[in-house]
Each structure stands twice: as C-alpha cells, then as structure tokens.
Amino acid sequence: MSAANFDILRTAVITEIDGANQDLRQHINQVLHQHPETAYKEVFAHDTITKFLEDRGFTVKRSAYGLATSFEAEVGSSGPLVVICAEYDALPQIGHACGHNLIATSSIAAFLGAAAALKQSGAVGRLRILGTPAEEGGGGKAKLIDAGAFKDEISAAIMAHPMCGHQLSNESGTYSGLAAMKMIASHKFRTEFLGKTAHAANEPWNGVNALDAAVAAYSSVGLLRQQMKPDERVHAVIEDGGTVPNVIPEYTRMNWNVRSPTISGADKLLARVKAAPTYSNLIANKALCETYVDEMESIGEKVLLRQEKPITASTDMGNVSHVVPSFHGAFSIPAGLDVSLHNPKFAAAASTDEAHEIALRCAKGLAMLATRVLLDVELATRARNDFEHNAEW
DSSP states (O other): OOHHHHHHHHHHHHHHHHHTHHHHIIIIIIHHHHSOOOTTOOHHHHHHHHHHHHHTTOOEEESGGGOTTOEEEEEOSSSOEEEEEEOOOOBTTTBSTTOHHHHHHHHHHHHHHHHHHHHHHTOOOEEEEEEOOOTTTSOHHHHHHHHTTTOSOEEEEEEEEEEEHHHHOSSTTTOSEEEEOOBOEEEEEEEEEEOBOOBTTTOGGGOBOHHHHHHHHHHHHHHHGGGSOTTOEEEEEEEEOOSOTTBOOSEEEEEEEEEESSHHHHHHHHHHHOOOOEEOOOOOOHHHHHHHHHHHHHTTOOEEEEOSSOBSOOOTHHHHHTTSOEEEEEEEEOOOTTOOTTSHHHHHHTTSHHHHHHHHHHHHHHHHHHHHHHHOHHHHHHHHHHHHHOTTO
16 A cells, blocks of 8 residues: 555544544543552443443444453454554552553554544454453453464554653653563462461460461562562562451461563572463564554654663563564653652543543554554564564564
8 A cells, every 4th residue: 555545544543533532531531540440340441441332333242252341342354453452450549550541542542543544445454452451460461362362363463551751761851652662571479378366465376477477478588689680570568467466367468570571581580489370571573663653753753662671560461462463652641750650640640631632642653553554464574574583672
C-alpha cells in the first residue's frame, strides 16, 4: 500500500478516535479510575468495557478463555491478525497507581481507530481487542497464553503503558513516549508458615511462632542482597502476620517478587531464594518500534526509540513477547519528580484530562501501527524476522 493511502487511513484513525474522545473519557477512563478493582476481580471494568464495545456495534465474547474478567472482540474474518491488549486492574489500597485506566482507554481507542481504517481500506485482515486481567501480580496474560488466546498466527500483539516523563529520559520534556520498553523477568510467589498458637504472656513455651519464621525468612533474604547483582531485585511483604500481640501467631503469609533482566537470571536467583508464577523479560521488536516512532512523528510526537538498559520492573506482556511479535510502548503523563509508578500521586496524575488526551494521542500511533502491520506485508515479515532472530535488540 502506498504512503498516500496510509495518509488517508491515518486521517480515518484520527477522525474516529477524536469522535470517540468524550465517550472514552466519561464512560471508560473516568469510571474505571473511580472504581478500581484488583486482579481477577475486575467485574465492573469487564462489564463497563464490554457494554461500551457492544453499544458501538461490536460482537463481544465475555469471560473469554475461561477467565471471568477477560473479554474479546474482533473485526474481519480472514487474513493477518493483530491483537491489541487492554489492561484494567488496579492495585490494593492505592487504586490506579499504575495507570491501567489509561491503558484500557488507549487500547480501546486504538481498536476503534484501527477498525475504522481497516474498514475504509477494504482489505482483508483481522483486528482483535483482548481484555487481559490481573497484570498486577496475577499473571493474567500467562493464563491467557495457556488457554490459547495467542495460539493463532498473530502478526503482532500491541499495547502501551503510562509513565512519568523523568522515567523515560534525562532530557526533561524532550520525549513524549518510548517505543522499545524493555522490562526484566520476575518470579512471583507466596510462602506460608504454620505454627502453634498459645498465650504470648502466660505460656509462650507452648507455642510455635509462625511470625518468627516469616521475619527470619525476610532477614535472611536481606542478607542475600549483598551477593546479588545491581540489576537484580528481591522484595517481599508480610501479608498476614497474626492478629493481636498477646497471641502467638499460628499462621503467617508472605508475598515475594524475584526479578532479573532475563529468565535464566531470574531462575538462578529464584533457586537461591525459593517455585513460582513467572513474568518473562519483555522483548522489544525493532520493526514494530521503528514504525511506531514514525507514526507518532507524523502526528507531531517525538518518541524515544529505545533505552539502553531495561526498566527494573516486570509485566506479563513479557510472556506474550516470547510467543508472538510484540510491541509494548510507553507514553509520558505529567507528574512531579517525586512521583513514580505504584504511588498514590501517580494514581492522581492518571485521572487528569491531560493524561487522557495524551493516552489518545498514543492510541492514534497504536492504531496506525496495527493498520500498517495488517496491510504492509513487508513490515509484518520484518516484525516476524525480528521476533525470531533479533530478540536481543
């Protein structure tokens, strides 16, 4: 397809997303932010998003792939397939402090825009939006992979995540986003300790203190950090440490993350700590990233192509990137230098109208990336080749 034809389709994408702006702000972004739900409990989000898509004429499969809060909608019946992943879970107590309300907004907007472009093109192709619950520690995409959500011949799976500008580049204000967002691998698991209850003052010798076991485990791993590499992480919290101080706890539970830049590194570190659900390291696809940068430039946005070092965080989109060619970009929303992801101030930043508009600009780039992968055979071939032979880029 010629550049002129892509210009026409780009106009269709922009028109569709701009036309849906207020509906997306009121009926997706704002309501999801106001109703945060944690992993696998995203009932409101699931029902809200599926109704939004159904009201716009899409056929939606609710509770897709055996997951109650997943969903799937698709346009087209033949040809290459692009999957747009949508996240919408929140964090306990601090709500949308990872900005998944904006991810849902940008992914849905991208689906609307790309669907309009595909329809206008008259070409064959399949475009799917996939609801991916429980990114925050629940490994929703890993479960979707196991359930067959990514078993088709998929040309690309794409999405983008909000971030603070100072996390993208040291050159403040220079870039509005990042294309090649790399993240490290992570093992996630819980440990339980069982003891025996007793009165902590009257006869403590008759008890076995499960909290002591948890504290000992926490302290022992703390000592291990002296021998860990600078880009490795182990962190934990005591989720259940007992009830009252005058009763020796008979049960405690801890939640752990073990992270390293690669799966092999995470496996080795895990063996030193403890087996567990895995978040694979996020692989960046050169062809998809370069195309996204070009598309964002066409609408006036300067996006950083790549960072030299991966972000020391993890995502289950990493698992997807090991199965199909994948794009996981980032878009910068206004936030102070003292703000980072998983902070209540980031939740506040993710609720602003300015953040919404930025998410929609990102959606236009995502929509055109999806459209170009569907209609440009050469690009799809390069993306597949990078997936198979250039994973270390």
